[in-house]
Amino acid sequence: MSEAGSHSAEAGDAGHGHEAPKYMLIWVYLLVLTLAEVGVAFLGIPKWIIVTSLLIMAVWKALLVALYYMHLKWEPKRLRILVVAPLPAVAIMIIVIMMEYV
Amino acid sequence: MDWALPPNYSTHGVVIDQLFWIIFWLTAAAFVLVEGGLLWFIFKYRSREGQKAHYTHGSNKLEVIWTAIPVLVFAVLGAYSGTKWAEIKNASGFPPDALQFQVVGKQFEWNITYPGIDRQLGTADDFTVLNQFHFPVNEDIVVNLESEDVIHSFFIPELRVKSDAVPGMVIPVWFDSRQAGEFQIACAELCGLGHYRMRASVTVHETADYEAWLASQATAQ
Amino acid sequence: MAHAAAAARAPERGLDVYTQKVGMWVFLCSEVMFFAGLIGSYVILRFGASDSWGQPGEVLNVPVTAVNTFILICSSVTMVKAFAAAEADDQKGIKLYLFLTFLMGAMFLGIQAYEYTELILHGEWQGSHGFTPQAGLYGATFFTMTGFHGFHVFLGVVCLGWAFKRSLAGEWGPKNTHGLEVLGLYWHFVDLVWIILFTIVYLI
């Protein structure tokens, strides 16, 4: 997050005040992770390992997109707070309803 | 209309009524406080010639007081309600020797399956009767609620029982009656155009009468 | 009207980003909840229901969809490149990258349409021929989730076409990047949702 410091509150916009992100590098990451996902899905290992590793990779990919392509990494903290605001609601909804079945 | 809960005949209903009246007095006090306060303020502080309002932004002390008191009251009320709720509804805590029935709701009737003389559901002497629910007094009853089509709700006001019957689920409900008598099952969940008339009779027998009724049903079968 | 006569002081500090970007992020928050409703239902139904789900590759054609995922990810990178080009005032780059993004978005939809047709006509699930939205919870959740995602892609493609048209007139540039950035946010979000969907629908 060192870039965040160089970001001036005045300009206020991503894309200014920080070095051009390495978009192509992220792209390579995403592709490798996708391939890894497809590979893991067809491995003959216990299901729970598959599921956990797939979920981790999916979240990882999603974070890459959000942080780099959507520039969240360089956005002011206030915007980042806004963005994560719905996530607790999502978690509560899904987890509580799932408790119905345990 | 008398403004009262109907008489209660079930054991767990005592708890319900007790809680109802606790909350009643609690809220009555709050009611008097709020409504009385408002009326008093209206009379006392209504605008008059030359009157000036007292300039204040509030008081942290008061703020803390009227946050803390409700928090305390609600913590106690919540804990008590939750405990009683678990006692009433938790299927794992139901008496194991309770008399089991199966009740299946269906637009717009109640099908009651009796355990028969052997007191066991799922045996050959089970039989099903439409819209008539008979059971013995002073005995733990567990009804396994099911539904064939939509959601219904099994409601016996005098026994303080209510639970939805949901298609695809079996929902056990525990209650008893400490007095013999005639009641009704009402359906309390909107279930279609006949919802308002989806009722069944409930007869709570003295133990001996129940056996006799069972025997009479057995011969009728 | 004389609004131009600005006030002596600057407006209050908001989120430190321009209004349209705030608006898009707020909109994406609601989109998160929409997909949470759909994906949550899927998770819950799958977790709690008796219905069974197909193993990866059993019903769905994972290789084809993996290619489609690849396309969508590539379109994300071209989208962000278009934005970078606009910042750098690289007019050729803007046009090229916008066009590529538009094209890949359209390709995604084409492949999804192909996938749907194949599944409906030749899919096999629980002995019945043809895998349709009526094929149990598996079919219902599959088509609803991917369908709504596809619908979002479709909206994005329409907007991309519009943005591309404007790029032909040279309207994007360092002075006018906001539209592209906001469109990009939407497009990346659609990509992000697909990342989740691909994993939980096709691979788990």
Added chain:
Amino acid sequence: MATMIAEATGQAILTEEHKQSFLRKYIFSTDHKVIAIQFLFLTLFFLMIGGFLAMMMRYQIAWPDQPIPLGGIFPESMVASGYILPEFYNSLVTMHGSIMVFLAIMPMLVGVYANYLIPLQLGAHDMAFPRLNMYSFWIMIPAGILTLSSFFVIGGAAGAGWTLYAPLSARPDLTGVALGQQMWLASVVLIGLSSIFGSLNYITTVINMRAPGMTWFRMPLTVWALFITAILGLLAMPVLSAAGIMLLFDQTIGTSFFLPEGGGQPLLWQHLFWFFGHPEVYILILPAMGFTSEILAVGSRKPIFGYKAMVWAIISIAFLGFIVWGHHMFQSGMNPALGLTFTISTLFIAVPSAIKTFNWMGTMWRGNLKLHTPMLFAIGFVAMFAIGGLSGIFMASTPVDIYIHDTYFIVAHIHYVLFGGSLFALFGAIYFWYPKMFGRMMNETLGKIHFWLTLIFFNLVFFPMHGLGMVGMMRRIYDASGYRHLEGIADTNALITWSAFALYASGFLFAFNFFWSLWRGKKAADNPWDATTLEWQTPSPPKHGNWAEVPVVYHGPHEYSHPGVTDKDWLAQNERPDVPSPAGGH
């Protein structure tokens, strides 16, 4: 989406609008004030419709064995030989509830007043996205048409309750309602879209477009309430849309999300619905609380008591609002272990409401109460909301809810919070902001008569319903005769129905006042109530663009009777920087 991007490319909103055609100025206007007034007329119309449906219901409940007067004018599918049919009664209940909630109260609270007040009270020229704002109004039109016309399609209007529990709502063969239900769902999805567009606008405007000096804690409580409401709407409505679409698929294309025979889960519908539904009821009360705070401060000539506590109360209500939904499902067959959590969270959500109630009383305490019509309605709000809130405590206690769930006790609760709460505050708001909106005052005398009639008949209608609930009368029943435990309630029901007619009639007194004042009302001054917030520092009605020059804010929102000001008992937010502004506390 496309519009937002279009707007993102940044055309100046205001400059181009010197000369507008009539159509652009009054019909397809992007001016937030015009849109607000459009919403006002639309929602008052639906209030009238929703009330009319209630009158038909009340007639049936009170006199189930008598044919309804003028029954002949209804189609045979609704009223057969003078008698309301049971399936039509179900449609009446359903459509009454949903029209009131989705087409009357909610859009009146946010569509009208969030639109009107947010830019004006914050010192902005307009909304952040004026065009999107216009769409959010125009989307309501097809939604309204769908809703109204669904009464006249084959099978009639939706009849599974406003909560439309599956499978009843999902399988047309069980109700006979197919198209009507689908139209209902389509209309709710549209309303959801409109409300999301609205919320997006309000949130962005509040965050990014406040005038200089308008810090967070100088925002009027109305804006705070509307802002938090918008967040609730933004996060809750999409869940309803998603669930509604799945239900629509169950209805139309044969999926089985909520149908057990296809492996689906009926309870999933309830969870999703109430995950939306409970935040929804707070959407319906928070703005009302905001208006009340505002009007009470103005009418008491005092700053709001405990402004910061009020703000935090609003925020915590919103937060807790997302974790209490299960209290609607205590008897639904939900896992009983969830009951405890939901009881506790539900009881705790009453704490911020208690804080608010006591702060309202604190605001009136040692005030200089001007009992004009808006003030009367605001006080009425506090009095009635308290009753509604207190009845909520009964249901929040799980064991008690076993007995009173789905009885008229709930119906009493609903109306004390929604009518005694939301609608009272709305009446107050209409009287209060009418001069700003239309440049004329509403008639005070008629207003006071309207208030007293409403207060009296409202209580006569809904207070006895607590008694009906205690006796055990179930909700949504077409005919209560035939139940042994319900013998002897006929008189109460007749009393309720007569009072309901009178209540409805007093609504027309209000309507008369409203329209009469449009043309004949006394010309309003710019600031007829001597209020401090920014909207009153503009002409009545404000010009397009609101301000020639953006105001600069120096003071908190409710500085009445400030000791540093001697010539009058109020200090506008944008006036006299030399008066020291006491920061919070005392």
